[in-house]
Amino acid sequence: MRFSAWQVLKEGLTGNRGWGAHWRDPEPKPAYDVIIIGGGGHGLATAYYLAKEHGITNVAVLEKGYIGGGNVGRNTTIVRANYGLPGNSEFYSHSLKLWEGLEADLNYNVMHSQRGIINLFHSDGARDAAARRGNAMINQGDDAVLLDREGVRAMLPFLDYDNIRFPVYGGLYHARGGTARHDAVAWGFARGADRRGVDLIQNCEVTGIDIEQGRVTGVQTTRGAIKAKKVAMVAAGRSGQVAAMAGMRLPIESHILQAFVTEGLKPCLDTVVTFGMGHFYISQSDKGGLVFGGDLDFYASYAARGNLPQAEHVMEAAMTLMPMIGKARVLRSWGGIMDMSPDGSPIIDTTHIDGLFLNCGWCYGGFKAVPGSGHVTAHLIATGRPHAAATKYRLDRFATGIGLMDEEGTGSQHNLH
Amino acid sequence: MRITCPYCGTRDLREFSYRGAASDLERPDAEAPPEEWHAYLHLRDNPAGVTRDLWYHEMGCASWLVVTRNTVTHEILACDLARDVALKAREAKR
Numbered sequence: 094m095r096f097s098a099w100q101v102l103k104e105g106l107t108g109n110r111g112w113g114a115h116w117r118d119p120e121p122k123p124a125y126d127v128i129i130i131g132g133g134g135h136g137l138a139t140a141y142y143l144a145k146e147h148g149i150t151n152v153a154v155l156e157k158g159y160i161g162g163g164n165v166g167r168n169t170t171i172v173r174a175n176y177g178l179p180g181n182s183e184f185y186s187h188s189l190k191l192w193e194g195l196e197a198d199l200n201y202n203v204m205h206s207q208r209g210i211i212n213l214f215h216s217d218g219a220r221d222a223a224a225r226r227g228n229a230m231i232n233q234g235d236d237a238v239l240l241d242r243e244g245v246r247a248m249l250p251f252l253d254y255d256n257i258r259f260p261v262y263g264g265l266y267h268a269r270g271g272t273a274r275h276d277a278v279a280w281g282f283a284r285g286a287d288r289r290g291v292d293l294i295q296n297c298e299v300t301g302i303d304i305e306q307g308r309v310t311g312v313q314t315t316r317g318a319i320k321a322k323k324v325a326m327v328a329a330g331r332s333g334q335v336a337a338m339a340g341m342r343l344p345i346e347s348h349i350l351q352a353f354v355t356e357g358l359k360p361c362l363d364t365v366v367t368f369g370m371g372h373f374y375i376s377q378s379d380k381g382g383l384v385f386g387g388d389l390d391f392y393a394s395y396a397a398r399g400n401l402p403q404a405e406h407v408m409e410a411a412m413t414l415m416p417m418i419g420k421a422r423v424l425r426s427w428g429g430i431m432d433m434s435p436d437g438s439p440i441i442d443t444t445h446i447d448g449l450f451l452n453c454g455w456c457y458g459g460f461k462a463v464p465g466s467g468h469v470t471a472h473l474i475a476t477g478r479p480h481a482a483a484t485k486y487r488l489d490r491f492a493t494g495i496g497l498m499d500e501e502g503t504g505s506q507h508n509l510h
Numbered sequence: 511m512r513i514t515c516p517y518c519g520t521r522d523l524r525e526f527s528y529r530g531a532a533s534d535l536e537r538p539d540a541e542a543p544p545e546e547w548h549a550y551l552h553l554r555d556n557p558a559g560v561t562r563d564l565w566y567h568e569m570g571c572a573s574w575l576v577v578t579r580n581t582v583t584h585e586i587l588a589c590d591l592a593r594d595v596a597l598k599a600r601e602a603k604r
Contacts, residue, residue, distance in 0.1 A: 331558070333554070333555070333556035333557075333558075334558055337555075342549070342553040342554065342555065343553065343554070343556070344552035344553055344554070345554060345556055346530065346531070346554050346556055347556055347558075347581070391527075391528050392528040392563070393528075393530075393531070393556065393561060393563060393581050394581050394584065395558040395581045395582050396581065396582055396583065396584050400511050400523055400584070402522075402523050402524045435551075435552050491548065491551075491552040492544070492545070492548045492552070506551060506552075507530050507531075507552070507554070508528065508529065508530045
């Protein structure tokens with residue numbers, strides 16, 4: 094069924110009995126052209142673009158849980174393209190352009206809202222760094238405006254401008270940034286892939302990757318063996334376990350990142366605000382909850398929940414930046430599992446095994462990358478060559494030291510990002 | 511998460527800072543091939559389950575500790591002085 098205003102009207106008048114399932118629930122076939130391990134945002138987007146851009150529709154997405162149940166539903170839904178380094182810059186720019194046409198492309202309301210992002214700064218040096226980053230964004234063809242203190246105040250009157258430690262000097266405003274509804278992104282790509290013939294197979298955990306003479310031949314799963322000449326590992330959050338089945342060790346350490354949401358409030362925050370010095374960022378969801386988070390807990394974890402010291406730190410940062418948040422009550426918190434790479438940038442590449450592809454290392458930037466990552470990974474699988482927007486996400490950059498993308502300038506070893 | 515330091519007893523997580531996998535103690539020789547250094551610096555087993563990692567008791571006795579921990583449940587299983595672990599490994603090598 095195609096979604097349209099007419100369809101909504103018709104269903105509304107006839108008791109909403111005509112809406113069907115958004116995708117099929119097929120049994121796995123014995124063989125496919127391409128198997129994608131992982132039915133998260135990136136895996137679903139990869140399958141969608143394989144079918145749409147390359148006409149490869151004999152594809153299975155194998156998901157050990159259910160669609161939308163992993164990290165794609167455990168983030169804070171921010172979409173942006175405000176990176177400074179070559180490699181990241183063109184990739185996130187590419188992804189943002191795909192976001193801008195995504196709803197029409199998928200015929201699905203992903204509630205993409207370009208409400209803008211303001212990255213605050215609190216010193217002259219940080220202003221210079223923000224100006225440099227803004228110029229890099231403009232050179233990439235994206236947008237950036239350097240706001241002074243009064244410019245920020247006009248948009249966000251409720252911040253604590255005269256905080257003794259972090260007085261607000263201004264902010265870098267990225268108007269095309271914003272948010273989207275994360276579940277709908279998963280559902281939209283799932284529906285789009287399914288309609289083009291991709292089999293989405295849920296409750297199907299991959300338990301082995303079959304390799305013969307340096308070539309991948311298929312996978313073993315909890316629902317039987319499935320053959321394929323091409324297999325893509327797109328399982329950020331569990332990348333290490335999946336790659337281990339192919340005998341690979343990855344430059345990845347999994348960390349926990351917590352997020353929080355308050356009770357639903359009337360509209361009070363119409364943009365995304367980041368307070369880098371306090372490791373804090375916040376937006377308001379369309380349902381009214383203030384959605385916010387901070388930095389990693391900073392220890393390896395797969396628990397999908399964090400510890401209280403980091404929760405306390407995030408609350409302190411929230412109170413430091415916008416004291417009005419003290420009136421709101423926190424409804425719930427959760428954790429996402431981050432594939433942390435040594436330089437803080439992702440990996441999209443072939444591997445030393447023919448036909449085996451790797452997409453991992455999204456650190457805390459995975460959600461905004463979903464369309465871009467799927468698009469370029471599909472290109473890599475279909476053509477064997479990296480897409481022009483993702484030439485620098487090489488797996489071997491850590492071994493060679495060439496092409497490291499350390500966006501924060503903190504180094505390219507584990508536990509620095 | 512509370513960590514039981516061999517010197518200080520069970521202490522709050524905030525007193526400790528995390529360094530990474532305990533494989534950091536197994537530093538290759540200076541003359542080791544680049545592949546070995548790459549594996550040491552970058553590649554990780556990254557287990558979902560029991561792992562061993564290095565923590566520094568910064569706000570306590572300033573000891574480096576090897577903590578055996580479950581990454582899925584956050585259960586702490588053991589905590590040893592990194593010095594003892596490293597010395598034992600050196601003995602075993604001989």
